[in-house]
Amino acid sequence: MASTADFKNGLCIEYNHGLYTIVEFQHVKPGKGPAFVRTKLKNLSTGKVIDNTFNAGVKVTTARIERRPHQFIYKDDLGYHFMDSSTFEQISIEDKLIDGPQYLKEGQAVDVVYHAETETVLTCELPPFVELTITYTEPGIKGDTATNASKPATLETGAIIQVPLFINQDEKIKVDTRTNSYAERVK
Numbered sequence: 001m002a003s004t005a006d007f008k009n010g011l012c013i014e015y016n017h018g019l020y021t022i023v024e025f026q027h028v029k030p031g032k033g034p035a036f037v038r039t040k041l042k043n044l045s046t047g048k049v050i051d052n053t054f055n056a057g058v059k060v061t062t063a064r065i066e067r068r069p070h071q072f073i074y075k076d077d078l079g080y081h082f083m084d085s086s087t088f089e090q091i092s093i094e095d096k097l098i099d100g101p102q103y104l105k106e107g108q109a110v111d112v113v114y115h116a117e118t119e120t121v122l123t124c125e126l127p128p129f130v131e132l133t134i135t136y137t138e139p140g141i142k143g144d145t146a147t148n149a150s151k152p153a154t155l156e157t158g159a160i161i162q163v164p165l166f167i168n169q170d171e172k173i174k175v176d177t178r179t180n181s182y183a184e185r186v187k
Helices: none
Strands: 012-015 018-028 036-043 049-055 059-062 065-076 079-084 090-093 109-115 120-125 129-137 150-155 160-164 172-176 181-185
Touching (some): 065 120, 090 120, 160 181
Antiparallel strands (some): 012 018, 036 049, 065 079, 065 109, 079 090, 109 120, 129 150, 129 172, 172 181
16 A cells, blocks of 8 residues: 555556556645645556546555566567567567557567566566668658658658658668657667
8 A cells, every 4th residue: 555645657556446557646735725646647458548636645555566578579460479588488468568569670678567466468668769770761852951851761660750851761760669759860
């Protein structure tokens, strides 16, 4: 059990018969009335983010979760297959439980989040940035780079993102998996 004073980003709690992680919280003490805590909670099974308000001092049940390093092996009709980096066990995960499956390539290191008591997979998190090669993009025309224009580029995993005009085919770039956007060119 924890109280609202123990809230921090990333804390996993049991709420409304589900597991939620705290994305954001703010302790509010109005001039009139009791204090309360505004939160944004992310449902670990559906990924939906909800707003909720707790009265200050309310007790909530915390859930124990574990992050274990895994390596992406391959994808087939059953889902995405990963290997535990320490025990070498293989597991299959549905694409709805993966944050950004379009950026996975063979050998990619990820963190798989487990509910510690039931040993069920809650989610699969990619690193914040991944390095991928551009397989196709239109060539940039000299003189078009004066503005902040962008063009579509197809990555080695098949994902399509917007990149600046100066990026060419066969270049390596860093992609931000949280915002699904171009970050920088890899040298």
